[in-house]
Amino acid sequence: MEATPLRTDVSTVSGHLPVMVSEVTTLLRPQAGTYFLDATVGGGGHAAAILAASAPQGRLLGIDRDESALAVTTQRLRPFADRFLLVHANFSHAEAALAEVGWEGVDGLLLDLGFSSLQVEDAERGFSFLRSGPLDMRMDQQEERRAADIVNQASEGELRQIFHDLGEERAAGALARAVVRARSQAPLTTTTALVRIIEQVVRNSSPSRLHSATRAFQALRIAVNRELDHLTAFLREGYRWLRPGGRLVTLSYHSLEDRLVKEAFRRWAATCLCPPLLQQCLCGWSPQVRILTPKPLTPTTAEVEANPRARSARLRAVERCRGEAEQ
DSSP: OOOOOOBBBOOOOOOOOOOOOOHHHHHHHTTTTEEETTOOTTTTTHHHHHHHHTTOEEEEEEEESSSHHHHHHHHHHHHGGGGGGEEEEGGGGGHHHHHHHHHOEEEEEEEEESSOOHHTTTTGOOOOEEEESOOOOSTTTTTTOOOOHHHHOOOOHHHHHHHIIIIITHHHHHHHHHHHHHTTTTTOBBHHHHHHHHHOOOOSEEEEOTTTHHHHHHHHHHHHHHHHHHHHHHHHHHGGEEEEEEEEEEEEEEEEHHHHHHHHHHHHHOOOOSTOSSSSSSSSOOOOOOESOOSOBOOOHHHHOGGGGGTOOOOEEEOOOOSSOOO
């Protein structure tokens, strides 16, 4: 990982619209002199809003696993000069990134779990079923395993589990069989080839519903990037990186992510972690956070109309307790 001070520019980045930016900044409460970690900085939309609101001394560390996204962020945030640092890293390694730049904690932390419109619109990245390109889907181009490797090498049972568990695809079994049958004739290497198979198996009854390939592509993207593994690692003790009174805001885009976040926040806010049948508390746990969003916030109708990709967003937030006890 390499920390780089950025001289940045709030120029508009084509296709990049940060989700629920007003709600994010309201909950994070950026002020002059406060420190922030944008753990999935992407195209820098949220980061720009945080830096603008925390002028003139607020600072932000942005990390992302996608080096091409960091290159865009460098340009977008040019006006904020030496108030911004950039690290190429996965958000599950946030602790190491903070240590690398010498920050012991932050006043606000943002984790936007969506994949970037910059990634979707680049056909060569293979994220979109609407664009013809290689079956890649790697967020970090330094990783070796591509979507094509899974599609062509995983067993039928493994494919069924991926489509079912990560994509919540009802036709997971039939789709896995169809993929195995097709690849026996020729390797599946393009998004177009995979979409053609999916459309033969998964048929939506209404034109207003999701595209038939949505769930399968989601499942493969999650599997390629081990997204739930990294989120689980982050949620083990992500509250530790917040200073007392600091806030963590998360944006998730499907039920698997949102469930993990909700369960972690409840655990962090609990007064006891002992098994329910134990009559006496022996764990010594004390609440580490206060939940700010008992129910997740969702985008406004106006935002969804302006940015349809925001429609599935769920925002949750917690605040670090100010007490000295920490488990």
